[in-house]
Every structure is written in structure tokens, then in C-alpha cells.
Amino acid sequence: MKYDTDNIFAKILRGEIPCKKIYESDHALAFKDINPQAKIHILVIPKGPYVNMDDFSQNAKNEEIIDFIRALGEVSKLAGVSEYAQGKGYRYISNNGPDGGQEVPHLHFHMVGGESLGRMLSKK
Numbered sequence: 597m598k599y600d601t602d603n604i605f606a607k608i609l610r611g612e613i614p615c616k617k618i619y620e621s622d623h624a625l626a627f628k629d630i631n632p633q634a635k636i637h638i639l640v641i642p643k644g645p646y647v648n649m650d651d652f653s654q655n656a657k658n659e660e661i662i663d664f665i666r667a668l669g670e671v672s673k674l675a676g677v678s679e680y681a682q683g684k685g686y687r688y689i690s691n692n693g694p695d696g697g698q699e700v701p702h703l704h705f706h707m708v709g710g711e712s713l714g715r716m717l718s719k720k
């Protein structure tokens with residue numbers, strides 16, 4: 597799979613487009629989603645050029661994978677929804693490929709929470 601260096605998250609990573617940053621580590625960046633689907637909606641992305649989970653899980657270095665998974669935990673904590681922040685829970689979603697409804701071709705996890713999220717799937 598070829599990575600499109602012009603995708604919107606690549607531009608955010610290069611600082612060409614602003615974002616409301618929540619968290620940053622060596623290999624991950626988290627920022628608010630521009631069109632929130634829940635009271636709290638944060639995107640967590642690896643800094644490396646990975647199209648989706650297939651690409652990341654196969655091709656990322658172990659240190660990038662570890663850092664990214666830890667970033668997911670840090671973000672839910674910073675957002676106040678994790679057990680470590682006495683929060684009430686949250687949901688991570690990663691859309692991959694056409695059936696997954698992925699729009700931006702740079703791996704990202706949506707962290708949604710801050711309210712009860714109901715059932716997991718609604719196929720619209």
C-alpha cells in the first residue's frame with residue numbers, strides 16, 4: 597500500500613494545518629477531531645507514515661507500536677475518561693479500508709467518550 601503524503605493528517609504532522617493538540621510522544625500525536633461525534637472525540641495517530649492497521653502492524657518498528665499503544669492509554673487518562681482518571685469509560689474505534697469507512701489514509705484511532713455511547717455498531 598502506498599502512503600499519500602498529501603493526506604490531511606500528514607499535513608497536520610508537518611505543521612501545515614493546525615490542530616488542537618492533546619498529547620504528543622516520540623511516535624504519536626493526539627488532537628481533537630474537527631467534527632466531534634461525542635462530547636469527547638480525540639484522534640490518536642502514529643507519527644510514521646502508515647496507511648492503516650495492516651500497514652502499521654506489519655511494518656512499524658516495535659518501539660513505534662509500544663509508544664502508540666501507550667499513547668492510547670495516556671490520551672484516555674488525559675481526557676478524564678480512563679479508570680486512572682476516575683472516568684466512566686470510553687471507546688476506541690479505528691476505521692480501516694472501504695468497508696471500515698476509513699476516510700483519511702493515515703492510521704488513526706478515534707477516542708470517543710464523555711457520555712454513554714450506546715451500542716457498538718449502527719450500519720448507516
Ligand code: 5GP
Pocket residue numbers: 604613615616627628629630631632690691697698699700701
Ligand atoms: P475516518 O473516517 O477516516 O475514520 O476519520 C477521519 C476523521 O478525521 C473524521 O472524524 C474527521 O472529522 C477528522 N478530520 C478530517 N479532517 C480533519 C482536520 O483537518 N482536522 C481534524 N482535527 N480532524 C479532521
